[in-house]
Structures are given as structure tokens and as C-alpha cells.
Amino acid sequence: MALDYKTGLSRYRRYLQVVQEQPLWGASLWLVLTLILIIIMIVVALRPTLVTISGLLGQKKQLTELSDRMDKKIAAITEAEAAYNNISEKLYLLDEGLPKGLDWASWSDRLWDTASQSGVALTRLELKKMIVAGGEITKVKETKELPTGVKGLNYIVTVTGDYNHFQEFVAGIENMRRINVISSVRIQRDDKGVPVLEVEGIVGYYPGNEKAV
């Protein structure tokens, strides 16, 4: 047994000596092959898998956010619908206050009625910078006096009468449902000494088929 032990030890010692002389060949070769294999695995197998997983995760996150925003929008629409139903009977007032399109004919009719009710005579109505082509208004100037999204048309109206009726006429214009901004009021006498009132203002409307210039 003691002889076998010595024989085995000497064999092992020789083996270690041989390995010690050339360890680099074997060890480095396996290391190089392992690194190459890892790189190939990363590029061929790991990359597409990770890209797919992260892509799906990102998509899920985006769709969840979209779903949340959609839920909020639906809730807002439901609330708006309830509010709309509450006031639906009065919505015609908005159309009268801010009609879609200039609708200058009904406005001038209303102006005429106001003049009659106030006891003044309407002698001139001038709508400024409006081009009517084939019965359709094609160009109207935008104005800054009215709220955003509301366009306006400048006008000048001249009436004759006495001062008390002038006051009533101006108050009548101010009290119209149609959005209306009076920019200036001038009272003077004409050549014959008759008092003349000139009101300059802007009448608003919601843009329809007109083209702003």
C-alpha cells in the first residue's frame, strides 16, 4: 500500500509539472471560446428576447396611460352631457348672442327695430371692410376687442332725433343679445341743425364660411 501511494504521488507530481509548464494554452483557449460564445449568445438570443420583452412592457405602459386618459375624457364627456341637458332649452340664446356666420341681415333688422323703438330715425348703416360676392360674404376683418375665436365686423350707424332718444338708442344697442362692442359715440348737428348721433362699434359672430383677412 505504501508503495502504491508513493507511485501515485510521483505520477501526480509529474502531471502537475507538465500542466504548470503549459497552462496558458488550455486555460486561455477555453476562456476565449467562452467569451466568444457569450457574445454570440448575447447578440443572437438575448438581444431579441430582451428587446421584445421591453418593447411589450413599454407598449403596455403606454396603453395603460392612454386608457387612463380615455377614462378621464369619457368622465368629462358624461359630465358635460349632463350639464348640456340641463341648459339645452336655453341654447338658442347662444345662437342669438353669437350666431354661426355673420348673419348681418337679422342684426341690421334688429338695429332698425331698436331705432324705431327708441324714437330715432336711422339714416345710415355702414358695415366696414366687408366684401359681398354673389350674396356670400367672403372676407371679414378680424378684431382684437372680442374674445378669442370670435370674429367681429366694424359698423357705423347714424341716427337723427333728440338727445333723450339717443340715450335710449345707445342703451338699446348695449342691451342686444348679439355680442356687440361700442367703440365710440359722437353727437353733433348736421347742416340743418338737426342732432345726429353716430355710433361706431363691432358686432361679433362665430366664424362660419367667411375668410378672415
Add this chain to the structure above:
Amino acid sequence: MRKKRVYKDIIFLLVSFLITTAVWVGFEVYRAYVKSETPEGIERYLEGLDPKLDPEILTKLESKAI
């Protein structure tokens, strides 16, 4: 000694290549995660809506002449 030197260089190159590959894959993964793939035109439907209406304005309009 010469072979040892060659192997060292090869291993250095491979490790560098491995790190570069890992970084590249990392960026690819990040890009895939943050890449927006929302359906086209959906933003139009998601614009904010203020559901509050002011009924006072209608009351004031009602009180005015036609």
C-alpha cells in the same frame, strides 16, 4: 512569452467587445421600452375637455332684448 502576450491581447479584445455588445443591447432595450407606438391620430380624441358650463351667462342673455 510571445504566446502569452497574444492570448492576453485576444482576451482584452474579447472582453472589450463583450462590454460594447452589452451596452449596445442595453440601449436597444431602452429604446424599445420608450419607443412610442400610440395609434395615429388618437391624440385628437384625448384633448382635454372642460365640462363646466356657466348657466349665469344664459340667464343674463335671456334678460336682454332679442
